[in-house]
Amino acid sequence: MQFAINTVLLVLVLFQRVHAAPPVTSPRCAGAVATHSEVVALDANHAITITTHTCPNAVVAKRDVSPDTSIVRSLDIRQTNSCTNPPPTCQADVPCNTNICTAAYENAPALADCNIILKYLETLAGTFFLNPQTYISAIYQTCEFALGYRGTTGQLEYPYFNWGSLGGALYTNCISVRRFGGAACISDSNLYFVE
Numbered sequence: 001m002q003f004a005i006n007t008v009l010l011v012l013v014l015f016q017r018v019h020a021a022p023p024v025t026s027p028r029c030a031g032a033v034a035t036h037s038e039v040v041a042l043d044a045n046h047a048i049t050i051t052t053h054t055c056p057n058a059v060v061a062k063r064d065v066s067p068d069t070s071i072v073r074s075l076d077i078r079q080t081n082s083c084t085n086p087p088p089t090c091q092a093d094v095p096c097n098t099n100i101c102t103a104a105y106e107n108a109p110a111l112a113d114c115n116i117i118l119k120y121l122e123t124l125a126g127t128f129f130l131n132p133q134t135y136i137s138a139i140y141q142t143c144e145f146a147l148g149y150r151g152t153t154g155q156l157e158y159p160y161f162n163w164g165s166l167g168g169a170l171y172t173n174c175i176s177v178r179r180f181g182g183a184a185c186i187s188d189s190n191l192y193f194v195e
Contacts, residue, residue: 027100027186027193028135028148029055035134046116048140053148055133083127083157090157091192092127096166096185101174103181109143114171116140121164130156135193146195156192166194 032053041047083090117138130136132155135148145167149156166185174183184195 027150027184027195028053028146029133031056032135040120042116042120046140048117048120048138050136050138052130052134052136054131083159085157088189088191089155090127091187091189092157092159092162094187094189094191096187096192096194098186098188099170099173100184100186101178101180101182102184105175105179105181107181108175108179109171109181110141111171111176113141113143114145114167117143117145118164118168118171121145121160121167124160124164127157127159130158144195146193148193148195149191150186150193151191158192163194170194 032055034051035054037049037051039047039049083092087094117140121138128136130147130149132149132152135146137144137146145163147158147163170183170185174180182195184193186193
């Protein structure tokens with residue numbers, strides 16, 4: 001009798017867990033290929049891997065993807081987070097309000113790992129550019145911040161500071177507060193995503 005009760009309770013717990021989480025969705029393209037990767041040393045104990053990925057249907061030249069550990073950058077004091085181009089190339093002021101909380105909380109990245117990336121991105125000066133159908137990721141141990149350009153023409157310009165701030169806000173909203181294991185948002189312009 002006790003075995004039957006325990007079995008029913010286990011099934012109910014598993015059913016609740018499976019149905020409590022939203023479907024795992026990602027705005028990234030399937031089958032993306034890493035086209036460039038570098039390791040950025042923050043200090044003697046911390047290094048972040050920055051990788052650019054290209055979607056299979058994008059027409060972009062493939063570059064070497066082996067991490068170059070000889071590349072060492074130091075954190076620069078942020079001077080500006082302004083774009084050099086006007087919208088729609090610059091998406092710095094376009095909100096990313098379509099939030100998606102994904103994955104089981106057991107798979108959540110460690111806050112300390114995400115804070116390493118956040119500190120790096122929020123103190124890095126300037127902007128970066130992405131070609132159509134590409135995304136960039138910053139990875140430190142259990143945590144990854146990704147930003148992708150969903151457009152099909154031109155380039156996307158985005159400030160490092162905004163990428164870090166948005167990634168931090170997604171972590172707080174979905175992982176710290178709502179107890180999910182991942183987070184993403186799609187911009188109101190539908191041109192970029194952050195995950």
